[in-house]
Amino acid sequence: MSSPQKTRIAIVGGGIGGLALAVALSHLNLEKFIQVDIYESAAKLTQVGAGITFSPRAWEIVKSMGLEPSLAARLAPGKGVPATSKPALAYALRKSDQKVGIPIIDLVIPGGLISFHRADVQDVLLNHISSDIQCHLSHRLSTYRQTESGVELEFTNGETASCDILIGADGIKSAVRRVFLADGINLSNEKATDPRPLWTGTIAYRTLIDSELLRKDFPNHLSLTMPTQFCGKNKHLVTYPIQQGKLINVVLFFTDPEKEGTYFDGPSVIQNATDDFAPHFVDWEEDARIIIKYMVKPSRWAIQTVKPMSTYVSGRVFLMGDSAHAMAPHLGSGAGQAIEDAYVLSNIIAAALRQGGIDIQKLAHAYDIVRQPFGNFVVAATRNQGLRYELNVPGFEKVKEGDAVSFERLTELGKSIEKAWEWTSQSAGGDLQRALAML
Secondary structure, three states, rough: OOOOOOOOOOOOEEOOOHHHHHHHHHOOOOOEEEEEEEEOOOOOOOOOOOOOOOOOOHHHHHHOOOOOOHHHHHOOOOOOOOOOOEEEEEEEEEOOOOOOOOHHHHHEOOOOEEEEHHHHHHHHHHHHOOOOOOOOOOOEEEEEEEEOOOEEEOOOOOOEEEEEEEEOOOOOOOHHHHHHHOOOOOOOHHHHOOOOOOOEEEEEEEEEEEEEHHHHOOOHHHHOOOOOOEEOOOOEEEEEEEOOOEEEEEEEEEEHHHHHOOOOOOOOOOOOOOOOHHHHEEEEEEEEHHHHHHOOOOOEEEEEEOOOOOOOOOOOOOEEHHHOOOOOOOOOOOHHHHHHHHHHHHHHHEEEEEEOOOOOOHHHHHHHHHHHHHHHHHHHHHHHHHHOOOOOOOOOOOOOOOOOOOOOHHHHHHOOOHHHHHHHHHHHHHHHHHHHHHO
């Protein structure tokens, strides 16, 4: 007696989102039901960037996928697995564009935030993928074509493949999204068919600083012991320890609000930038100026987003992660939202298979109803949080760099920053249950 034919799932993109989906499907023990293939454009799986942050909402999902012990082993000595019931410091935020910085708020949320080196997260994900899942490197998607029975994939190396479900997890410059938009299915706005990312007007510089080097010269520096945000008009600096406290992850943001919504001209990422930041921080508080001094040849990033999408699904094609909802990093939720996509999608696939087979239309509807509005919400929430960090919210229009701001206004700003983080402590379990109920 022949075994039932497996559902073929193609994941285009081997970044955090694509790997998280592979892990989630592996954890659900679906090998007898599905065949999963990952297609990655690069010749080697690498992670660009440095730090990655998980909120309590994301960490709950990480735990459900069986990843908690492996990731916890990468935490700094003495830093245990967070308890979501216990409040913890997420960031100390300061108005730093003056000689003597002023606290805005010590942001405390249930469980706090957990930070890792991005390569550590990738390593843990790779170690939890089933050996039945194949990863095809040097496979850059050229196009795909939907048929009545499946999806036909074509790659720039001349290879072809076919699948029953195509998952676009190939980032902000997604080839899957490009074809998805060109098809124009279920799209209400003709302008939304342009696949190019939109520039936020922000340039970010990312680097890592050796903690021992910093400690030797400045043993009491704030960044050694707590995640800190140094805030000022149209720019801010984020620092936090990673890799068991051996490194300080640093991200420096410069924003030109008038450039928001334009298309960025030039390469979106440049390694080993030689820009001189010191002149922009001569009047900032000392802890911020010290970090700037240690920023040698950082990577330079144009922070971009995608146009809000009215749907993340089209027939047998599903978008997830940055392919669907690329966002600025101001709530540390880009990776977390990709993992949440993986969590919802993997579980509804498993439920459908165990109910007797996948109804693609029902599956797509359940995923889209739950994930599209929430993903778009987080993109907007992240943008608004960046405005708060850089003193560009109502009431601060006339504030210039270095201007004194009253205690009352800073307190109000701190409260709005705190409120914007509230959703990151709320469970995604309810959304999953809503999706499951639609099958």
